[in-house]
Amino acid sequence: MADDRTPSPAELDFLAGVDSPTVANALERLALRDRRAGYLGGRIRCNFPELGTMVGRALTVTATDAVGRAADQSGYWELWERLEAMTGPVVIVMKDASGTPHRVAYAGEIMTTLAQRLGAVGIVTDGGLRDVAEVRANGFHYFSRYTVVSHANFELSAVGEPVLIDGEQISTGDLVHGDANGVVLVPWEALDALPGAVEAVRAGEARDLAYLASDDFILAGYRQQRSYGATPSPSA
Ligand SMILES: O=C([O-])CC(=O)C(=O)O
Ligand SMILES: [Mg+2]
Known part of the structure; x- marks a missing residue:
């Protein structure tokens, strides 16, 4: 749906200059959706508040931890190909489907360095991430529920399909805004107002x-x- 729309440089500049609660309040004034929808709750923490505002279009991924077998690598490469094909800043939105998100890191320094190279500015996940010092130093945004020391046997099982995180459906192409306060979803139809x-x-x-x-x-x-x-x- 929103997959093909890209924010203009002016829109990106504007969004980068507004903190996330102000975006949330401004969206509330526009009354385009229920007040209790359109954001991620505080279980998903901003890992690097000092990095300021993150703005980008979502690239959605479902991630799991393969049990009793080798992890399938195909989703991993599909993620990077899909990311390379997108224009403008991208936020990778990773949905945990393992049931044990506190036991698996879905990305770290190497993956996020590649992601940055391909146009991503951050990752939002209801699962775990690692290599926090290196990723912070690279200026790549992390929003996660856990930090986890091992990547266990992670597998990216679906790329580009809508995901449900904290009760919010997020689709590839959706506009994501985050900072120290959390993550808010910006409807495209709100941008002009x-x-x-x-x-x-x-x-x-x-x-x-x-x-x-x-x-x-x-x-x-x-x-x-x-x-x-x-x-x-x-x-x-
Ligand atoms: O090994 C992994 O898959 C995650 C990680 O730590 C990295 O990307 O550096
Ligand atoms: Mg690593």
Whole structure:
């Protein structure tokens, strides 16, 4: 669906300059989806908060840990071929299907160096990753549930198929935005209106913070002028 659309350099620049919670709040204002959808929950941690914002299009992969047999290598090479064929920054989104994600690292320094070479900027997974010092030094984003010392007998079982991570369906081509706070999915149809919505979020927060810092502050006054989260939810 979104596979063939690529963000323009201007759109990428804009998205890189906004933190993920502000993107989430701006999307909330646009009311394009349920407020409780469109992001990954905090079980998937940002491993390298100091790297700042990650923006890219998803390339989805399902990963598992082969038991009692040699791992099949075909998905591994399919991943790199598929990545090479994509344009613009890519975020590899890896769904764990092993059932034991705390026991297997799905990528490390070598894989991510190759991934970077082929246009990826980060990996998001509900499984494990490793070689954290080297990957951090390379400026490659990691969002994961675990760090794991061994790659066990990992196998990439499906490449490019939609995945379900933390209850969110993610498809190859979807726009992914992440930082120290977590990962939010940006619907393509939001892109044109997003700068205005971000401006409105920032202005509202600045107004609130100014009032909270002012000598005139009283709770009743804040209640009257509060702008944070001002857009009512559809169910309110
Ligand atoms: O060995 C692996 O498959 C993962 C890893 O540590 C690397 O890519 O360096
Ligand atoms: Mg390694």
